[in-house]
Amino acid sequence: MSTAYEPKAIEKKWQDIWQEEKAFAATEDYTKPKYYALVEFPYPSGQGLHVGHPRPYTALDIVARKRRMQGYNVLYPMGWDAFGLPTENYAIKNHIHPRIVTHNNVARFKQQLMSLGYSFDWDREINTTDPNYYKWTQWIFLKLFKAGLAYKSEMPINWCTSCKVGLANEEVVNGVCERCGGEVVRRVRSQWMLKITAYADKLIDDLDGLDYIERVKVSQKNWIGRSYGAEVDFSIKDKEEKLRIYTTRPDTLFGVTYMVLSPEHPYIDKFRDEIENWDEIAAYREQAARKSDFERSELAKEKTGVPIKGLVAVNPVNGKEIPIWISDYVLMSYGTGAIMAVPGHDERDWEFAKKFGLPIIEVVAGGNVEEAAFTDVATGTLVNSGFLTGMEVADAKKAITDWLVENKVGTPKKNFKLRDWVFSRQRYWGEPIPIVKCEKCGYVPLPESELPLKLPDVESYMPTDTGESPLAAMTDWVNTTCPCCGGPAKRETDTMPQWAGSSWYFLRYTDPHNDEALASPEALKYWMPVDWYNGGMEHTTLHLLYSRFWHKFLYDEGVVPCPEPYQKRTSHGMILGENGEKMSKSRGNVVNPDDIVNEFGADTLRTYEMFIGAFDLSASWSQEGVKGCRRFLDRVWKLQDLTVDGDAYSSDLETKMHQTIKKVDSDYESLKFNTAIAAMMGLVNQFYKKGSITRGELRTFLILLNPVAPHITEQMWQDMGYEGRLYQASWPVYDEAKTVENTVEVAVQMNGKMRGTVTIAVDASKEDALAAAKEALGTRLKGEIVKEIYVPGRIINIVVKG
RNA sequence: GCCGGUGUGUCGGAAUGGCAGACGAGGCAGACUCAAAAUCUGUUGUGGGCAACCACGUGCGGGUUCAAGUCCCGCCACCGGCACCA
Numbered sequence: 024m025s026t027a028y029e030p031k032a033i034e035k036k037w038q039d040i041w042q043e044e045k046a047f048a049a050t051e052d053y054t055k056p057k058y059y060a061l062v063e064f065p066y067p068s069g070q071g072l073h074v075g076h077p078r079p080y081t082a083l084d085i086v087a088r089k090r091r092m093q094g095y096n097v098l099y100p101m102g103w104d105a106f107g108l109p110t111e112n113y114a115i116k117n118h119i120h121p122r123i124v125t126h127n128n129v130a131r132f133k134q135q136l137m138s139l140g141y142s143f144d145w146d147r148e149i150n151t152t153d154p155n156y157y158k159w160t161q162w163i164f165l166k167l168f169k170a171g172l173a174y175k176s177e178m179p180i181n182w183c184t185s186c187k188v189g190l191a192n193e194e195v196v197n198g199v200c201e202r203c204g205g206e207v208v209r210r211v212r213s214q215w216m217l218k219i220t221a222y223a224d225k226l227i228d229d230l231d232g233l234d235y236i237e238r239v240k241v242s243q244k245n246w247i248g249r250s251y252g253a254e255v256d257f258s259i260k261d262k263e264e265k266l267r268i269y270t271t272r273p274d275t276l277f278g279v280t281y282m283v284l285s286p287e288h289p290y291i292d293k294f295r296d297e298i299e300n301w302d303e304i305a306a307y308r309e310q311a312a313r314k315s316d317f318e319r320s321e322l323a324k325e326k327t328g329v330p331i332k333g334l335v336a337v338n339p340v341n342g343k344e345i346p347i348w349i350s351d352y353v354l355m356s357y358g359t360g361a362i363m364a365v366p367g368h369d370e371r372d373w374e375f376a377k378k379f380g381l382p383i384i385e386v387v388a389g390g391n392v393e394e395a396a397f398t399d400v401a402t403g404t405l406v407n408s409g410f411l412t413g414m415e416v417a418d419a420k421k422a423i424t425d426w427l428v429e430n431k432v433g434t435p436k437k438n439f440k441l442r443d444w445v446f447s448r449q450r451y452w453g454e455p456i457p458i459v460k461c462e463k464c465g466y467v468p469l470p471e472s473e474l475p476l477k478l479p480d481v482e483s484y485m486p487t488d489t490g491e492s493p494l495a496a497m498t499d500w501v502n503t504t505c506p507c508c509g510g511p512a513k514r515e516t517d518t519m520p521q522w523a524g525s526s527w528y529f530l531r532y533t534d535p536h537n538d539e540a541l542a543s544p545e546a547l548k549y550w551m552p553v554d555w556y557n558g559g560m561e562h563t564t565l566h567l568l569y570s571r572f573w574h575k576f577l578y579d580e581g582v583v584p585c586p587e588p589y590q591k592r593t594s595h596g597m598i599l600g601e602n603g604e605k606m607s608k609s610r611g612n613v614v615n616p617d618d619i620v621n622e623f624g625a626d627t628l629r630t631y632e633m634f635i636g637a638f639d640l641s642a643s644w645s646q647e648g649v650k651g652c653r654r655f656l657d658r659v660w661k662l663q664d665l666t667v668d669g670d671a672y673s674s675d676l677e678t679k680m681h682q683t684i685k686k687v688d689s690d691y692e693s694l695k696f697n698t699a700i701a702a703m704m705g706l707v708n709q710f711y712k713k714g715s716i717t718r719g720e721l722r723t724f725l726i727l728l729n730p731v732a733p734h735i736t737e738q739m740w741q742d743m744g745y746e747g748r749l750y751q752a753s754w755p756v757y758d759e760a761k762t763v764e765n766t767v768e769v770a771v772q773m774n775g776k777m778r779g780t781v782t783i784a785v786d787a788s789k790e791d792a793l794a795a796a797k798e799a800l801g802t803r804l805k806g807e808i809v810k811e812i813y814v815p816g817r818i819i820n821i822v823v824k825g
Numbered sequence: 826g827c828c829g830g831u832g833u834g835u836c837g838g839a840a841u842g843g844c845a846g847a848c849g850a851g852g853c854a855g856a857c858u859c860a861a862a863a864u865c866u867g868u869u870g871u872g873g874g875c876a877a878c879c880a881c882g883u884g885c886g887g888g889u890u891c892a893a894g895u896c897c898c899g900c901c902a903c904c905g906g907c908a909c910c911a
Contacts, residue, residue, distance in 0.1 A: 645849095702847090
């Protein structure tokens with residue numbers, strides 16, 4: 024009899040052995056085939072590890088361990104995305120330096136991750152707050168600056184009047200500060216911006232060659248929001264200036280009945296003297312300016328606006344004079360800040376026209392424009408549209424665009440919803456921006472030799488009243504000399520956002536200790552791109568887009584060897600509390616992974632998290648389910664007592680063995696860990712039913728289970744006296760021919776309804792199969808047979824009439 | 826409103842158009858035990874029938890097919906994201 028299964032007695036022991044033997048170190052042998060598996064590195068929060076973390080980590084740990092057993096040189100690294108607001112706020116509240124808070128949190132996280140037995144290569148651990156790391160974050164920023172992709176711009180930010188602090192959009196809830204409930208207003212500040220829009224086309228087009236799950240691609244495309252249309256110049260009566268608009272429906276130009284300017288449109292001030300109802304316009308504009316984003320969207324349903332008296336636009340296609348309105352449903356930040364309104368074929372324009380009694384002209388047949396805007400572009404023929412009348416929408420678009428170009432009143436134009444990236448934070452705990460401002464020379468980049476520009480060790484990192492970064496108070500640090508002219512200059516006091524460090528960290532893992540470059544060209548050439556990257560859906564449009572942007576830029580600069588950082592991207596679902604709600608302290612449904620490891624063991628936690636359900640869907644925690652997985656591992660442990668001699672598979676289980684290898688192998692590849700584990704549970708049940716397992720069967724079984732439950736299997740491997748370590752074993756292969764039984768149970772149906780089963784040879788002829796089926800049906804088979812269907816190995820269906 | 830996702834036993838969840846409910850949990854019955862826990866064995870969709878068996882059953886309504894949880898059309902509910910992008 025074996026001793027009882029005691030995870031505590033074996034898990035720490037094997038973790039230490041693996042560490043000592045450098046079992047999972049990626050080697051520098053660039054002749055071997057490589058595999059780079061990556062999970063998003065965590066933000067080391069003060070709460071410690073959440074049970075959500077192990078889900079993706081275990082999933083790719085399974086893939087990494089399997090790849091090693093398949094002979095790959097595997098890179099599976101881990102690190103810390105440690106700059107950020109929560110640490111800074113905690114530091115302020117508790118009067119501990121953020122560096123120390125980070126250090127403590129990282130230590131705790133690392134200890135917790137270690138206790139789960141992940142095969143991370145800990146020699147490559149990185150930390151975004153390490154000056155040796157952020158030196159290269161700053162280096163990339165300088166490259167962006169020199170390439171003209173980093174620039175300063177006036178931008179409104181969210182300002183909490185009570186905390187006196189700039190807030191991220193996510194920190195503004197229902198128009199008030201998330202933390203104190205204080206009023207949030209918009210303040211205009213000069214901010215560093217990154218020109219991600221310069222890569223908008225590539226960020227969409229290059230998705231085609233990538234193995235990303237479809238919904239990630241769709242989200243990225245929608246976020247970038249590319250549209251094709253035309254810019255058209257409307258003349259303004261008795262004026263030289265043209266009113267330029269953007270439209271995706273130039274084909275509807277004959278249906279324009281009015282124009283709308285955004286309240287921020289420069290023409291309003293420009294033509295102030297001509298506007299007869301200036302007071303009314305000014306009042307509307309002020310009202311719009313006062314609205315927060317929240318209020319603007321709340322009031323989105325009810326359109327508001329004021330006609331501008333004294334200005335009249337002229338439609339270039341037919342010379343018709345049309346009124347110009349001002350309304351906040353037109354945004355200054357998209358297109359030209361002005362639109363042509365076609366109420367017959369645009370829902371917003373239709374709503375506005377109905378409210379203010381403006382005319383509606385039908386120019387595309389197919390709907391009833393008095394009832395609703397007709398926006399279908401697939402069907403419909405142009406009417407009331409001069410030379411376009413009679414054309415289909417697609418043809419009309421092309422014809423009118425040609426006409427606009429020919430008559431020099433418009434051009435084809437492509438637009439994006441994507442905005443440039445606001446890259447400044449008025450905070451202490453982030454990477455300093457390596458720029459100084461000189462009165463004479465303007466914004467001057469620090470020379471590379473001065474990197475890293477370290478965060479000064481301030482006494483107080485409290486936010487200031489003025490909305491400036493706490494760094495601004497550090498006059499010794501701020502006042503410097505200009506690298507260009509040597510005159511007095513001031514350092515930039517804003518820091519980078521948390522997204523900066525995570526936008527290139529996957530490159531650093533390939534060569535984490537390099538002092539000469541962010542990574543050596545050889546390491547990058549060998550390891551990149553990442554073969555499989557898994558992370559949360561919440562990072563689809565921010566982190567994933569930002570890091571692709573940086574990578575593409577570095578590719579254009581010749582720093583990295585490939586245009587895309589990640590070949591494959593998958594996403595995991597959330598783990599919810601037992602009540603099906605998101606885990607949170609206030610709901611009291613938080614499960615601490617440490618407790619599960621203590622009570623059941625790391626292997627049980629790993630197995631359960633993989634068994635809980637489909638990997639990409641959210642799943643509710645169940646303590647009973649955890650117990651079931653522990654019970655399974657107990658049964659695995661006791662297989663040792665059933666072992667009999669024999670390196671081969673026993674004849675009655677041979678097929679089952681080959682089937683299970685095939686199933687587990689393919690399920691691990693397609694993230695179907697729950698069914699892989701179910702298959703292994705089924706196999707264990709068979710061993711018990713039979714009452715014995717050969718050494719050869721157990722050996723294969725241990726390898727299959729190892730990626731999920733590495734400690735128990737490694738221990739059993741040793742106890743059974745198999746050669747070497749289990750982590751060094753080779754992944755088993757199956758024989759396709761041996762995955763099929765000689766005889767098979769086939770369902771028998773009559774008129775498509777189940778009537779029983781027959782056991783026949785797997786390659787039985789149709790005649791034999793039908794004969795067997797008819798015998799099984801016996802007297803129940805009556806009436807005239809009209810059709811007989813036989814799908815070998817699957818089903819026999821006899822269709823009768825009468 | 827738009828985009829994406831999800832609806833299957835008591836619960837978590839399985840099912841290349843081919844035996845719905847694998848696997849796990851829970852329940853019930855039994856074995857072991859003085860007893861309980863643990864463990865082991867059996868059983869477990871609903872209704873009818875002593876039984877063989879029959880009928881019904883994958884959110885709702887239609888359809889295609891010899892055969893639909895799966896494909897098509899039209900809805901409903903819930904979850905997540907975006908929100909006047911011309």
